[in-house]
Amino acid sequence: MSIRERLSGNEAVSVAMRQINPDVFPAFPITPSTEIPQYFSSYVANGLVDTVFIPVESEHSSMSAAIGAEASGARSMTATSSCGLAYMWEELYVAASDRLPVALALVNRALSGPININCDHSDVMGARDAGWIQVFAENNQEAYDNFVQAYRIAEHPSVRLPIMICQDGFITSHAVENIELLEDEKVKAFVGEYDPEHYLLKKDEPMAIGPYGTPAFYMEAKRAQLEGLKNAKQVTLDVAKEFAEISGRSYGLFEEYQTADADYIMVVIGAAAGTAKDAADQLREKGIKAGVLKIRLFRPFPAEEIVAAIKHAKVIACMDRTESYNGNAGPLGAEIKAALFDAGETVKVLNYVYGLGGRDVTVDSLTSVFEDMQKVAQSGVVGETYRYLSVRE
């Protein structure tokens, strides 16, 4: 029987970490993820885990230490947000290119400046090309469930890549909500022991990790890395299927909410998806066929699968919680439009920047996006495709 609890998103992820009991946890605190290493350090102090907890002096070092531990054959994890992720930058690429399945709890927060501690996705979207698997959550339950599934995806022999499990800063991380936890034994049995085939401290197999890649080999290494990332898609589905058996909760590459017959589909990432579902329900009561597609897996990007789920719509709105300063599209908008183009689909797509730096996202504000989609469908005029939501001009 699952355990009925009420926890914040940070508490929920910390519980998953305790249940996994990793070998190594290097940590440097930053709002709003600080509570995660804080809770975890109390588990260490109280003997609930036998993890080596390493307080370091920066995020560059926390990721470096996680990489070192993972390379030597130890399961390692850490947590961060915003500028902390930015400070890990070069190390993110090292973890991925060395094929080290580190797990990172990322609590999304705006990057400076102006300095801001609240949620947006500028941190994670900046890191989207670093070669990590990126998984997103709508609420505390999904943040917990995703973290329980993280190592099964990352450590899979056909993948072997680091994974970041994302949740929205404050909106999810600091909101106490109902949650169903799994028993410790169930999680331990599901995640299993880490038994890598190759690692630095294996005495009978001397090896180097992270040596210089000459032009004669560098491209092949990157190409092989892509293959691992692409494999993560099927592995994510396989792991989700097994997870459903122990939890009763089903996950895919994305969630389709009322999309099957929808004329207007909003594609969205994170906590705003729940708000979008309420907006869609209200519109459906008025006979307007609204639907929501919530991204779970952003890297690798399930382009073909998403196209199949949304191409029948009259208008699609892609919601980007970050600005990518190309003047045409946000990261999600660009991915969706590229995917539709490659599939030969010509459905109209609007792309909204919303919720930057914690700007509140409400049922009303998302309803206005669905209304904009209807206007486009009725008039046939798209107008400006790259738009800002809830901003004072």
Add this chain to the structure above:
Amino acid sequence: MSKAVEIRWHGRGGQGAKTASLLLADVTFNTGKYIQGFPEYGPERMGAPITAYNRISDTPIRVHSNIYEPDYVVVVDETLLEAVDVTKGLKKEGAIVVNTARAKEEILPLLKGYEGGVYTIDARKVSMAALGKYFPNSPMLAAIVKVSGIMPEETFLKEMEASFKHKFASKPEVVAGNMKALTMALEEVK
């Protein structure tokens, strides 16, 4: 669709409005509800106005936004009545609870013509009498439970005693004082 009871808390940084909202989430969770308790963070500093929120529902809650049309408002620090528009969006079928030693008639002119229920409680008096120190949390929690009627008083007291016993396991002497603050507050709110 979730038809949640929505509550907005106004306090000042350091007074525990956030903690009070989390306590309310806890106690309503214990009675089987779906709950949300969350703070809205501005620049964090002692004494700055802060807002915290609760949603309480019989069905799962999906919305993740602040609350703009609450059923109830709790004002933990009465100096906020002049600094913040505390009744903004407050439903007239709902109510506001203000922590003050002043009479209700003195508070009314500060509420911008709010037509719903207005309740006051002297949380300082209650807290000093029950705990010997000023912690407005427990009295304000009891006051909103009484005003909103979200659970029977007996259930509330029973759940809170269990939660205090758990929370103060290492200093059980604190439990009686906190329980006294709750029972006094249930009587004192008017």
